[in-house]
Amino acid sequence: MQVNENKEFRPLIVAFCCNWCSYAGADxxxxxxxxxxxxxxxxxxxxxxxxxxxxxxxxxxxxxxxxIMCGCHPGDCHYTSGNxxxxxxxxxxxxxxxxxxxxxxxxxxxxxxAAEGAKFAAxxxxxxxxxxxxxxxxxxxDLRCKKx
Amino acid sequence: MQEAVINRAKELLADGTVNRxxxxxxxxxxxxxTPAVFTSAEELDADFVYNDFCAPNLSKYLVKESxxxxxxxxxLKPCDTYSFNQLVKEHRILRENVYVIGVECTGKVDAExxxxxxxxxxxxxESDGENVTIHTLYGNKVLPKSETLGTKCATCKSKKHVAYxxxxxxxxxxxxxxxxxxxxxxxxxxxxxxxxxxxxxxxSRCIRCNACRNVCPACxxxxxxxxxxxxxxxxxxxxxxxxxxxxxxxxxxxxxxxCTDCGECTxxxxxxxPLHLLNRKYIKDINKFYGDFQAGADTISKAPLxxxxxGDCEPSIVYSRGGNE
Numbered sequence: 001m002q003v004n005e006n007k008e009f010r011p012l013i014v015a016f017c018c019n020w021c022s023y024a025g026a027d028x029x030x031x032x033x034x035x036x037x038x039x040x041x042x043x044x045x046x047x048x049x050x051x052x053x054x055x056x057x058x059x060x061x062x063x064x065x066x067x068i069m070c071g072c073h074p075g076d077c078h079y080t081s082g083n084x085x086x087x088x089x090x091x092x093x094x095x096x097x098x099x100x101x102x103x104x105x106x107x108x109x110x111x112x113x114a115a116e117g118a119k120f121a122a123x124x125x126x127x128x129x130x131x132x133x134x135x136x137x138x139x140x141x142d143l144r145c146k147k148x
Numbered sequence: 149m150q151e152a153v154i155n156r157a158k159e160l161l162a163d164g165t166v167n168r169x170x171x172x173x174x175x176x177x178x179x180x181x182t183p184a185v186f187t188s189a190e191e192l193d194a195d196f197v198y199n200d201f202c203a204p205n206l207s208k209y210l211v212k213e214s215x216x217x218x219x220x221x222x223x224l225k226p227c228d229t230y231s232f233n234q235l236v237k238e239h240r241i242l243r244e245n246v247y248v249i250g251v252e253c254t255g256k257v258d259a260e261x262x263x264x265x266x267x268x269x270x271x272x273x274e275s276d277g278e279n280v281t282i283h284t285l286y287g288n289k290v291l292p293k294s295e296t297l298g299t300k301c302a303t304c305k306s307k308k309h310v311a312y313x314x315x316x317x318x319x320x321x322x323x324x325x326x327x328x329x330x331x332x333x334x335x336x337x338x339x340x341x342x343x344x345x346x347x348x349x350x351x352s353r354c355i356r357c358n359a360c361r362n363v364c365p366a367c368x369x370x371x372x373x374x375x376x377x378x379x380x381x382x383x384x385x386x387x388x389x390x391x392x393x394x395x396x397x398x399x400x401x402x403x404x405x406x407c408t409d410c411g412e413c414t415x416x417x418x419x420x421x422p423l424h425l426l427n428r429k430y431i432k433d434i435n436k437f438y439g440d441f442q443a444g445a446d447t448i449s450k451a452p453l454x455x456x457x458x459g460d461c462e463p464s465i466v467y468s469r470g471g472n473e
Contacts, residue, residue: 100393
């Protein structure tokens with residue numbers, strides 16, 4: 001039996017979603033039957049601030065082609081200020097990835113509230129499309145972790 | 149200068165203000181000074197040096213030394229005082245156990261810079277403050293001191309001591325015109341492909357000796373993420389380009405907002421990787437996005453990553469900025 005006959009490139013996207021807003025937003029997108037690609041793998045985190053820059057690199061190491069972080073809108077953080085810290089951290093990290101010559105389009109931060117199911121689906125569609133155009137992640141890959 | 153420094157150290161040892169002195173002594177070569185702790189006037193006379201080759205930053209040693217019994221005298225150059233301040237701010241140095249003497253610095257000679265000029269077989273070097281005489285197996289050579297400075301001194305940001313109990317020599321000024329971001333700007337102007345090639349060329353030389361981490365005055369964690377045996381990256385050479393990238397991104401990120409730009413990482417790198425460029429990129433970004441910030445300039449300000457404002461720029465600024473920046 002042959003699985004995966006379709007050799008067309010499908011990216012692997014890791015989405016870090018905060019428990020209070022974006023994860024609920026993703027839920028809403030689901031219950032509303034909105035389409036977004038199955039390439040997006042969601043990892044639930046208690047707060048966007050929980051995302052250590054190392055998580056993002058680790059996701060790339062394990063074969064992600066794009067990483068997106070979603071959190072509550074600034075000002076709406078369940079823990080008052082978590083996303084403000086996350087915002088500074090991610091800005092600097094992404095700027096550094098760009099400095100090292102790694103495509104900056106592979107990383108993104110988006111603020112999605114629990115009521116924005118439509119925004120979640122639209123964001124994911126758009127992000128997957130961008131990463132699909134970029135193709136496989138070659139510049140920040142760990143060959144040992146590649147699926148054969 | 150050296151005489152004045154030794155005499156003052158002897159005085160403070162004799163009157164019991166301090167019981168140890170942290171300074172420099174000559175290592176294997178005359179241009180290769182190494183940090184040392186002295187406990188008596190005889191030791192000071194025999195080994196203590198302070199000259200144009202004393203580049204090592206002594207502030208990190210105070211983390212352990214200031215927790216020992218008795219007070220310690222330490223000599224700090226202007227850039228070292230920034231690291232010192234930063235460590236005091238993080239409660240890593242017990243300030244009351246340290247007596248700081250700020251020493252004047254006019255830039256330090258770096259043997260690597262001399263070697264890069266194609267001078268081989270160096271046996272010793274002397275500096276008179278203006279010119280550096282280099283003795284090699286193939287004869288002597290004289291270079292102006294300005295051409296032999298290490299990277300950290302060639303782009304010196306400040307000759308002002310920000311923390312001291314007393315000063316020997318003159319205090320300088322913060323150099324507002326410092327060209328320290330010039331190379332970062334040059335890299336930013338390249339295309340992503342060129343940058344990628346540049347960093348692959350540099351980082352692929354990394355042998356993961358961890359010298360940059362060990363010497364960094366901002367890296368003072370008791371247990372380090374890179375020593376975690378479960379991480380798969382501990383105590384071994386980077387296996388592929390990913391590990392090289394990851395090590396250097398994380399190393400630089402862990403000191404973001406706390407790096408005083410002392411340049412020790414690049415100075416100790418046995419492979420001459422310009423590691424300070426990564427730190428400077430972060431410093432430049434912080435200055436641009438969150439307002440000018442110099443780590444270690446004082447002991448009260450909040451570090452940029454421990455702080456936020458409601459109006460901070462969004463991470464999308466990285467995509468929207470034009471050109472190849």
